[in-house]
Amino acid sequence: MTTHTTRMLIIGSGPAGLTAAIYGARAGLAPIVVQGLQPGGQLTITTDVENYPGFRDVIQGPWLMAEMQAQAEHVGTRMMWDTITEVEIDNGPPFRAIGDSGDDYVAEVLVIATGAQAKWLGVPGEQALAGKGVSACATCDGFFYRGKKVAVIGGGNTAVEEALYLTNHSDDVTLIHRRGELRAEKILQDRLFAHPKISVVWNRRVEEFLGDPQAGGLTGLRLADTQTGAMSTFACEGAFVAIGHAPSTELFIDKLDMDESGYLVVEPGTPKTSHPGVFACGDVMDHTYRQAVTAAGTGCMAALDAERFLATREHARNAAAQAAE
Ligand SMILES: Cc1cc2nc3c(=O)[nH]c(=O)nc-3n(C[C@H](O)[C@H](O)[C@H](O)COP(=O)(O)OP(=O)(O)OC[C@H]3O[C@@H](n4cnc5c(N)ncnc54)[C@H](O)[C@@H]3O)c2cc1C
Numbered sequence: 001m002t003t004h005t006t007r008m009l010i011i012g013s014g015p016a017g018l019t020a021a022i023y024g025a026r027a028g029l030a031p032i033v034v035q036g037l038q039p040g041g042q043l044t045i046t047t048d049v050e051n052y053p054g055f056r057d058v059i060q061g062p063w064l065m066a067e068m069q070a071q072a073e074h075v076g077t078r079m080m081w082d083t084i085t086e087v088e089i090d091n092g093p094p095f096r097a098i099g100d101s102g103d104d105y106v107a108e109v110l111v112i113a114t115g116a117q118a119k120w121l122g123v124p125g126e127q128a129l130a131g132k133g134v135s136a137c138a139t140c141d142g143f144f145y146r147g148k149k150v151a152v153i154g155g156g157n158t159a160v161e162e163a164l165y166l167t168n169h170s171d172d173v174t175l176i177h178r179r180g181e182l183r184a185e186k187i188l189q190d191r192l193f194a195h196p197k198i199s200v201v202w203n204r205r206v207e208e209f210l211g212d213p214q215a216g217g218l219t220g221l222r223l224a225d226t227q228t229g230a231m232s233t234f235a236c237e238g239a240f241v242a243i244g245h246a247p248s249t250e251l252f253i254d255k256l257d258m259d260e261s262g263y264l265v266v267e268p269g270t271p272k273t274s275h276p277g278v279f280a281c282g283d284v285m286d287h288t289y290r291q292a293v294t295a296a297g298t299g300c301m302a303a304l305d306a307e308r309f310l311a312t313r314e315h316a317r318n319a320a321a322q323a324a325e
Pocket residue numbers: 011012013014015016017034035036037038039040041042043045046048049050051052082083084085113114115116118136137140141248251281282283284290291292293295
């Protein structure tokens with residue numbers, strides 16, 4: 001077992017964690033990034049990215065994350081192949097995190113960038129056709145379905161928002177819901193029902209995503225009527241699963257404030273969590289935007305605020321030492 005000591009420990013290696021690392025390293029904090037089970041984060045499981053600023057041509061998600069990591073390492077970040085299994089926050093700083101490897105990490109500031117995972121239905125065809133007609137993010141992928149027939153699966157706010165967003169690209173959007181009424185807020189439902197490009201299919205559960213990942217991708221959905229059990233096929237070229245996200249925050253239960261969905265709560269407009277010296281950035285604290293560029297933006301904010309936190313502590317320590325002389 002090795003103890004790694006650093007001024008700034010970053011948990012997570014998606015756009016939020018790596019941007020925090022770039023800023024932290026450039027401020028001389030020699031950060032350590034613990035990468036977790038998905039080095040590079042969610043963008044490594046997608047292909048085309050067309051909305052990250054700075055690239056006129058379509059780029060690939062894994063390539064973008066490899067570039068971000070190379071930049072972070074180039075300016076002085078240490079990347080660790082490890083997953084944090086426990087954190088000690090209460091009496092920090094210093095904070096201590098224990099890795100799956102048996103190593104532990106001691107840091108003056110902690111940046112949490114553990115992201116959030118889209119929830120999937122877990123039915124046949126879903127993962128094989130992910131990125132080939134099946135998506136969990138209309139803002140990310142809606143553009144690729146312009147002029148095509150698309151379905152959105154879900155009944156809450158996210159599903160309704162995704163359906164409304166997709167009307168920017170498609171004239172034929174169908175919301176498919178397993179119940180006979182929506183959970184979404186009334187104002188969103190009113191907009192949905194009034195929209196001429198959106199129709200709703202009630203009481204249908206998706207049993208399977210149909211199509212060939214190697215040839216043309218998604219062709220439709222196999223649906224079960226939740227009242228009669230009757231099976232049917234719904235033809236579409238794009239299907240957006242919109243049944244919510246799960247933030248990766250189990251480590252911080254009873255240690256940091258969270259909202260009712262498990263997202264870390266931060267001081268509004270800042271990355272400051274409920275514990276001084278602990279900062280959160282990216283999807284783990286943002287259930288609204290969930291984009292690579294917003295994750296990178298809040299990663300930058302976390303590093304800048306972490307640096308200010310350290311400078312203030314140092315200043316106070318020096319002042320106390322001088323007063324004692
Ligand atoms: C299929 C798909 C396509 C997308 N397309 C786009 C797009 O085109 N444009 C766009 O802007 N956004 C897109 N997004 C959204 C974008 O990927 C996310 O908003 C962004 O990745 C969030 O960044 P993050 O750094 O907050 O978290 P993530 O990217 O989720 O990274 C989280 C990191 O935390 C690590 N981690 C978690 N737990 C631990 C632990 N215990 N110990 C150590 N590490 C841990 C993980 O290994 C991972 O490295 C897409 C998302 C998906 C799923």
